[in-house]
Amino acid sequence: MLYLIGLGLGDAKDVTVKGLEIIKSVDHVYLESYTSILGCPRDELESFYGRNDLILADRDFVEQDAQQMLDQAKEKDVAFLVVGDPLGATTHSDLLLRAHELGIKWKIIHNASIMNAVACCGLQLYSFGETVSIPFWTDTWKPESFFEKIIANMRHGLHTLCLLDIKVKERSLEAMMRGKTVYEPPRFMSVAIAAAQLLEIVKTRRDLPPEDGDTTKAEGDRLDSDIDLLNEKSICVGLARVGQENQRIIYCSLEDMAKSDLGPPLHSLVIPSQKTHPLEWDMLKAAASSFSNST
Secondary structure, eight states: OEEEEEOBSSSGGGSOHHHHHHHHHSSEEEEEOSSOOOSSOHHHHHHHHTOSOOEEEOHHHHHHSTHHHHHHHHHSOEEEEESBOTTSSHHHHHHHHHHHHTTOOEEEEOOOOHHHHGGGGSOOGGGBOOOEEEOOOOSSOOOOHHHHHHHHHHHTTOBEEEEEOEEOSOBOHHHHHHTOOOBOOOEEOOHHHHHHHHHHHHHHHHHSOOOTTGGGSOGGGOOOOHHHHSSTTOEEEEEESTTSTTOEEEEEEHHHHTTOOOOSSOEEEEEOOTTOOHHHHHHHHHHHHHHTTOO
């Protein structure tokens, strides 16, 4: 049996009772170590689980060498531990499909993830639209598809959860071109960096000339432009270390978020809908008041 077990968002004790029982009983335990991070080191997990043989599974292992783990699961019980919920990343769905094709039985033990824990900021889960991922930009690569998705959500009166980029055990372009196995230091995107990238898109779009035909529509028929919906003054929500003791929540304008410092990772950014219900605003204010200065 291959078990995919969610660890939750906080520390070693966030694992479910069912998950812990399985971890203690299986033959092999792998700890996925690249789609997210837990708020405690590996040795604390091993101490709480009562076993000192956790095998770290990085991106290269999961995407290229997971056959070793699948071969073990044909004859023995194997647990694959994932921070948050096991199905929060498409990589893990691919792993299950590979197991299915090989005739390996599998079972999922769910847990909390940022996808549902984002409700801690006070905004209602059923009012969220498509979740977007904001990647680190480079000098030569600055995609804007996440901005388009945020705007699409706003046009439908929906909030947007923005998952921020994580770079763990990544090789630089130069290292890959030279065929060197040299990894860059880990990087975790902050809400300030995410907001700064959004502001750059807003500035670029504001400077663009109007498209042909834009002035022919009656004012009452004109759709709000992208920068009418999202600009420097738009309110956004910054979350840091959700589920941990030092969780933080703030809300402010997008330009102020670009100057913020919410401390260590992991961070998430939320863009509220312009149709946010007054009760949600009240809950957001209460949440920010409770967690704005957590240490």
